[in-house]
Amino acid sequence: MQTPSPSKPSVCRANARVAATARVLFALCLLSACFANAAAQQPAQTTNQNTATTGAGAGGVVQIIPAPKSLTATGESFRLTHDAWIVLAEPKSEDERFAAQDFADDVRETAGVNLRVGTGGGKGQILVGTLDSPRVRAAVEKAGVSVPQNLDEEGYLLAASANGVVVAGQSAAGTFYGLQTLKQLVRGEGEAAFVQGVKIADWPSMRWRALSDDISRGPVPTVEYVKRQLRTEAMFKMNMHSLYMEHVLQYASHPLIAPEGGALTPAEIRELVAYARRYHVELVPEQQTFGHMHKALELEEYNDLAEVPYGDVLSPQQEGTYKLVSDLYRELDELFPGK
Known part of the structure; x- marks a missing residue:
């Protein structure tokens, strides 16, 4: 005797439940370090302040x-x-x-x-x-x-x-x-x-509850993937998402640094900034400058700014170093109008 298959709506809701559970498990790992520290530093104001579970109802x-x-x-x-x-x-x-x-x-x-x-x-x-x-x-x-x-x-x-x-x-x-x-x-x-x-x-114990995401190693995330991250973080009351970047943002002033098809565009950043704000999340850039710059310094146009040939550290003795950093920061300031 065959067992009837569950209806499509039931399957969809079951899948949604699984997805919701996955978000909870993700958040447990994400939040444990920051909130445990804050809870440890403050006296308990109620008997259940430091636990996510209270009595049965x-x-x-x-x-x-x-x-x-x-x-x-x-x-x-x-x-x-x-x-x-x-x-x-x-x-x-x-x-x-x-x-x-x-x-x-x-x-x-x-x-x-x-x-x-x-x-x-x-x-x-x-x-x-x-x-x-x-x-x-x-x-x-x-x-x-x-x-x-x-x-x-x-x-x-x-x-x-x-x-x-x-x-x-x-x-x-x-x-x-x-x-x-x-x-x-x-x-x-x-x-x-x-x-x-x-x-x-x-109310929160800390003003900023943040996640730093290194997007320079491995595939650059899609806009939709980052949006999903933002929604998940906001659901658990995190309010800052920081993008760690070395060479994966397309700069108008230095277009050679970002690989074609392997970087976020200014238009995508603006879209993400606006999207994050709807969820009360501040999008913050972490752009490497003096170090971790090999992807730029391996290019002939920027090699003379390296501390050693084709290295990964910008030389503070080169005037071009300060112009490069200034150019990158100016564009970042325009794209990320945060606090």
């Missing part, structure tokens, strides 16, 4: 990566029925709409639930906005979540009960991070999908 234990500063599982659950809406406190805010749609897309992919984004809706509301909105502030107070005095610009509050969900950021970035946490609280699929009941107050 609806749907089992609540697991969040990275662990929030304060997390209380209520044992309730918010059902993601066809009546559920994602409600924008400020409909004109592009940041809030983008973050809400990002959450809705993730729920559709992983749980097979289509959530509408708008300003109305019935009782089943996921209210999204910043704490300076009277509507959001009132919802937070009604949910019984207090605003910590040290809640910084990237901080957020999240409350989920049987009656609704509120995600309140101190800023647009905080709202975005609150929705990233909400992604991890979704359990089940289809009509059985729900959000675990919690009360959360969270």
Whole structure:
């Protein structure tokens, strides 16, 4: 007797679950070093500050990566029925709409639930906005979540009960991070999908949470691959992505350095910078200058700038060295208008 094959939607959602699990495992490795150090230096403000797991509630234990500063599982659950809406406190805010749609897309992919984004809706509301909105502030107070005095610009509050969900950021970035946490609280699929009941107050221990990616060795990543990295990092509240480069950026002032077809173009960098900002990630260049420059110095045009013939270190005694470095930095400054 043959076993019937699973339906295509079930397979797709199963694959999405696998992908989501892979992202979690990736993040565990990615975040362990930086967050463990920060947690070790600060006294615990709640009993679960340094763990990603808290007591069992609806749907089992609540697991969040990275662990929030304060997390209380209520044992309730918010059902993601066809009546559920994602409600924008400020409909004109592009940041809030983008973050809400990002959450809705993730729920559709992983749980097979289509959530509408708008300003109305019935009782089943996921209210999204910043704490300076009277509507959001009132919802937070009604949910019984207090605003910590040290809640910084990237901080957020999240409350989920049987009656609704509120995600309140101190800023647009905080709202975005609150929705990233909400992604991890979704359990089940289809009509059985729900959000675990919690009360959360969270903010980062460090201003910058970064990943440095060496793109000069091996195949240069495609734009789509870097975008996937940015989305994954943002999901786990990292806010800086640094590209380590030696010869893999096409400079207009020195076009010979980058190999044809093996480098990122200025147009691609601009696209990635804009994309990263939607996810509250700063794209930062790491361009080698005095050292690790063999790919440039092996070229006859630049060989006289090498400390030794065809070496990998620029000579500080050559005036051309400073012009080369100045040219590269000038273009980088225009392409990466970060902080």
